[in-house]
Amino acid sequence: MLIQNGTIITDKSSIKADLRIKDGIITEIAANLIPESNEEIVNAGGMLVMPGGIDVHTHMDLDVGIARATDDFYTGTVAAACGGTTTIVDHLAFGPEGCSIRHQLDHYHTLAEGKAVIDYSFHGVIGHVDDAILKEVEELVGEGITSHKFYLTYGQKLTDREFFLLMRKAKELGIMLTVHPENHDMVGCLKELLIEQGKTSPIYHAVSHPVESEAEAINRLILFAHVADDAPLYIVHLSCEMGLDYIRQARQRGQKNLFAETCPQYLVLDESRYREPGDAGLKYIMSPPLRTTKDNQALWLGLQDGSIQTVATDHCPFFLKGEKQLGKDNFAKTPNGAPGVEPRMALLFSEGVSAGRIDAQRYVEITSTNPAKLFGLYPRKGTLEKGSDGDILIVDPSVELTLTHGMLHENVDYTPYEGISLRGYPYMTISRGKIVAKEGCFLGEKGSGKFIKRNLPILRNIR
Ligand code: URP
Ligand code: ZN
Ligand code: ZN
Numbered sequence: 001m002l003i004q005n006g007t008i009i010t011d012k013s014s015i016k017a018d019l020r021i022k023d024g025i026i027t028e029i030a031a032n033l034i035p036e037s038n039e040e041i042v043n044a045g046g047m048l049v050m051p052g053g054i055d056v057h058t059h060m061d062l063d064v065g066i067a068r069a070t071d072d073f074y075t076g077t078v079a080a081a082c083g084g085t086t087t088i089v090d091h092l093a094f095g096p097e098g099c100s101i102r103h104q105l106d107h108y109h110t111l112a113e114g115k116a117v118i119d120y121s122f123h124g125v126i127g128h129v130d131d132a133i134l135k136e137v138e139e140l141v142g143e144g145i146t147s148h149k150f151y152l153t154y155g156q157k158l159t160d161r162e163f164f165l166l167m168r169k170a171k172e173l174g175i176m177l178t179v180h181p182e183n184h185d186m187v188g189c190l191k192e193l194l195i196e197q198g199k200t201s202p203i204y205h206a207v208s209h210p211v212e213s214e215a216e217a218i219n220r221l222i223l224f225a226h227v228a229d230d231a232p233l234y235i236v237h238l239s240c241e242m243g244l245d246y247i248r249q250a251r252q253r254g255q256k257n258l259f260a261e262t263c264p265q266y267l268v269l270d271e272s273r274y275r276e277p278g279d280a281g282l283k284y285i286m287s288p289p290l291r292t293t294k295d296n297q298a299l300w301l302g303l304q305d306g307s308i309q310t311v312a313t314d315h316c317p318f319f320l321k322g323e324k325q326l327g328k329d330n331f332a333k334t335p336n337g338a339p340g341v342e343p344r345m346a347l348l349f350s351e352g353v354s355a356g357r358i359d360a361q362r363y364v365e366i367t368s369t370n371p372a373k374l375f376g377l378y379p380r381k382g383t384l385e386k387g388s389d390g391d392i393l394i395v396d397p398s399v400e401l402t403l404t405h406g407m408l409h410e411n412v413d414y415t416p417y418e419g420i421s422l423r424g425y426p427y428m429t430i431s432r433g434k435i436v437a438k439e440g441c442f443l444g445e446k447g448s449g450k451f452i453k454r455n456l457p458i459l460r461n462i463r
Pocket of ligand 3: 314
């Protein structure tokens with residue numbers, strides 16, 4: 001394949017050039033490449049040619065006990081591909097209490113294999129810590145599982161002692177730990193009190209998960225990671241300024257290996273959504289909840305100044321007219337999570353690059369290069385270089401449209417971003433040299449995505 005006439009954007013440069021892919025691998029990037037016979041030509045005139053998006057926070061087919069996320073590895077990756085994403089790193093769900101990571105990993109291989117249409121990997125999940133788990137964490141490095149997720153809330157949350165032991169192990173091995181930070185007891189008490197008072201509508205989901213709960217957990221994790229000799233720590237779905245302040249201060253104090261991710265919902269939506277009429281507020285029940293417009297702005301600043309390094313989605317869809325109705329009389333019974341894997345790249349391009357908040361190189365860095373580095377995929381993924389996989393997103397920056405649920409491929413009955421005006425939209429997505437989506441149509445093949453064995457993270461010079 002020869003991609004001609006585009007502007008090639010990486011985190012480091014922006015150049016007018018052509019790009020050649022052979023057998024799925026980038027072989028040449030130079031001006032005026034001469035087409036070879038039988039070569040597929042893509043004309044990217046007027047468009048931006050970038051590394052495909054990498055979404056390191058998805059929950060395909062997640063079983064949350066009361067419901068199951070409605071995108072599986074086929075529908076979810078079709079949606080991702082149509083939105084410009086070429087790799088996901090999905091999260092293993094908790095298994096039976098006390099089970100091994102292997103138990104869940106084997107299960108997830110069966111969920112994804114033969115279904116995923118783009119490349120994928122998994123974060124391990126850690127619901128308890130003992131010698132066997134610490135040994136497993138070490139063994140799994142050889143299988144390309146070089147990151148693990150733990151939670152400070154939900155059923156199998158870790159204690160401070162457990163995550164401290166885990167952090168020491170992560171530091172020894174050089175692997176990444178990712179964490180959902182919330183103060184479980186604070187949220188639990190607030191939920192009980194609110195329900196007792198009959199405060200059951202969706203806005204009370206936000207009231208029961210205050211920023212202090214998230215910020216306290218973030219600060220606790222930062223301090224423990226520091227004592228564990230600056231163990232690699234990646235805070236997922238950062239939603240608030242107060243949490244960001246703790247992260248920024250720690251980085252300014254010189255703490256190393258500390259990283260943060262935010263998500264489009266925390267950049268472009270705010271808590272007023274919970275007051276939408278009828279049952280519509282249920283659409284936005286996710287943890288952490290949507291915050292204020294001041295928090296939105298603070299997170300954009302964090303992306304600009306390098307305090308936040310990635311934007312992922314936390315894609316975890318449930319039908320409004322289906323699973324979300326479990327919470328119609330009590331917000332606390334709603335399955336948590338929302339869709340977003342498809343519009344991430346477009347939302348970030350429009351609200352970020354077209355709106356002048358970040359430039360195109362920073363866009364590539366936070367949506368692809370940094371995720372690839374932090375999760376052991378770089379330089380195979382996350383850049384456009386000779387030898388990298390031919391995973392490409394071509395964006396047409398001139399397209400103007402209004403985002404609607406009808407345009408998307410996510411297996412769910414709404415998008416939280418309905419009606420948002422966009423400037424710039426994915427024109428084409430290419431996975432290892434094959435066109436998988438063009439102008440909103442899926443052109444790929446079920447099962448063509450491969451499990452990617454990941455290397456250890458690159459931790460230096462990430463901003
Ligand atoms: O509400 C959310 N975010 N659901 C998905 C699981 C998680 O906490 O990341
Ligand atoms: Zn979470
Ligand atoms: Zn999540």
